[in-house]
Amino acid sequence: MKKFAVFGNPIAQSLSPVIHQMFAKSCHLDIDYQKILVPMDSFNATVQTFFKEGVGCNVTVPFKEQAYNLVDKADPAATLAKAVNTIKITSDGELHGFNTDGIGLVTDLVSCYGTLKDKSVLLIGAGGAARGCVHPLLESGIKDLLIMNRTLEKAQKISDEMQDSRISVCATAALPDKWLPDVIVNSTSASLQNKLPGADGKWFANCGVAYDMVYGKQPTTFMEFAQEHGARLRCDGLGMLVEQAAAAFTIWTASVPSTTDVKMALRNR
Ligand code: NDP
Numbered sequence: 572m573k574k575f576a577v578f579g580n581p582i583a584q585s586l587s588p589v590i591h592q593m594f595a596k597s598c599h600l601d602i603d604y605q606k607i608l609v610p611m612d613s614f615n616a617t618v619q620t621f622f623k624e625g626v627g628c629n630v631t632v633p634f635k636e637q638a639y640n641l642v643d644k645a646d647p648a649a650t651l652a653k654a655v656n657t658i659k660i661t662s663d664g665e666l667h668g669f670n671t672d673g674i675g676l677v678t679d680l681v682s683c684y685g686t687l688k689d690k691s692v693l694l695i696g697a698g699g700a701a702r703g704c705v706h707p708l709l710e711s712g713i714k715d716l717l718i719m720n721r722t723l724e725k726a727q728k729i730s731d732e733m734q735d736s737r738i739s740v741c742a743t744a745a746l747p748d749k750w751l752p753d754v755i756v757n758s759t760s761a762s763l764q765n766k767l768p769g770a771d772g773k774w775f776a777n778c779g780v781a782y783d784m785v786y787g788k789q790p791t792t793f794m795e796f797a798q799e800h801g802a803r804l805r806c807d808g809l810g811m812l813v814e815q816a817a818a819a820f821t822i823w824t825a826s827v828p829s830t831t832d833v834k835m836a837l838r839n840r
Contacts, residue, residue: 574624575604579631582606587629590816594828615641627659627823635699642668651732652702657819669822672700673707675815683806684780688712695768696758697725700784709735719743743769751777758784762791772800784808810834
C-alpha cells in the first residue's frame with residue numbers, strides 16, 4: 572500500500588488523514604496516511620527516513636520553511652512563499668516541493684463565488700499563507716491585487732519579489748480612495764483571537780465575497796463584520812483546507828478527488 576503522511580508539531584488536531592482517506596475512497600485507491608509528530612530539531616531526518624518507503628507527504632506548522640530548504644526543487648508558489656506544504660519523491664529519488672495553499676484558496680473561491688477573472692482583490696495579511704496565495708491569485712486572471720498588512724514591509728517584500736504591475740501594497744486601513752474590491756481575503760490569524768485585522772465597513776460596499784482563511788464551527792469575527800457591512804457571500808477556510816489537500820492528492824496520485832462531499836462531511840463533524 573502506498574504510504575503518505577503529514578508532518579507537524581503539534582499534529583493531533585490535523586484533519587489531513589481523514590481528508591485523504593475520503594479522497595482515496597472516492598478514487599478507489601487504498602492508501603496508508605499517518606500523522607507524524609516531528610521533534611522540533613529533527614524535521615529533515617524524519618522526512619528523509621519516511622521517503623525510504625513513502626510516496627508523498629504534507630508539511631504543516633512549524634516546518635513549512637524547513638521543508639522548502641530541504642527539497643531539491645520547488646514550484647513557483649512554494650518559491651515565492653519560501654514554504655512547502657507538499658512533497659513528492661520522483662522516480663530518480665529527488666524531493667519535489669509544492670505549496671498548494673494558494674491553489675486551495677483559488678479553487679474554493681471560484682467554487683463558492685465564480686470566476687476571479689478581472690476582479691479586484693484585497694488580500695489582508697502578508698504572512699506565510701498570503702505568500703503562498705499571491706502567485707495562484709495572479710494566475711487566475713485577477714485585475715489587481717492590493718496586499719494590506721499591519722507590518723507594511725512584509726507586504727512590500729512580496730510585491731518586490733513578484734514584480735507584477737497588478738500588485739500594490741498598503742498599511743492597515745490605508746485603502747486608496749475610491750478603490751473598492753470585489754473580493755476580500757483575510758489571510759491574517761486575527762480571527763483566532765476573535766479580532767478584526769483592522770477592517771473598515773466601507774470596504775465591503777462592492778464586495779462579492781469576504782473570505783477568511785481561519786475556520787471553525789461558527790462564522791469568524793471577520794465574516795460577521797463582512798455580513799453586517801454588505802458582503803454578499805462569506806466563506807471560511809475549511810474549503811481551502813480541503814482544496815489544498817486535493818491538489819496535493821493529485822500531485823501524488825494523478826487522480827482528481829471529489830471535494831464537495833468531503834467539505835460537507837467535515838462541516839457536519
Ligand atoms: P503567519 O504567522 O505567517 O502570518 C500571520 C499574519 O497575520 C501576518 O500578516 C500578521 O501581521 C497578521 N496578523 C496577526 N494578528 C493580527 C492582528 N491582530 N491584526 C492584524 N494582523 C494580524 O501565519 P500564516 O500566514 O501561516 O497563517 C495565517 C492564518 O491563515 C492562520 O490563522 C492559519 O490558520 C490560516 N491558514 C489557513 C489555511 C487553510 O487551509 N484554511 C492554510 C494556511 C493558513 P504582521 O505581519 O504585521 O505580524
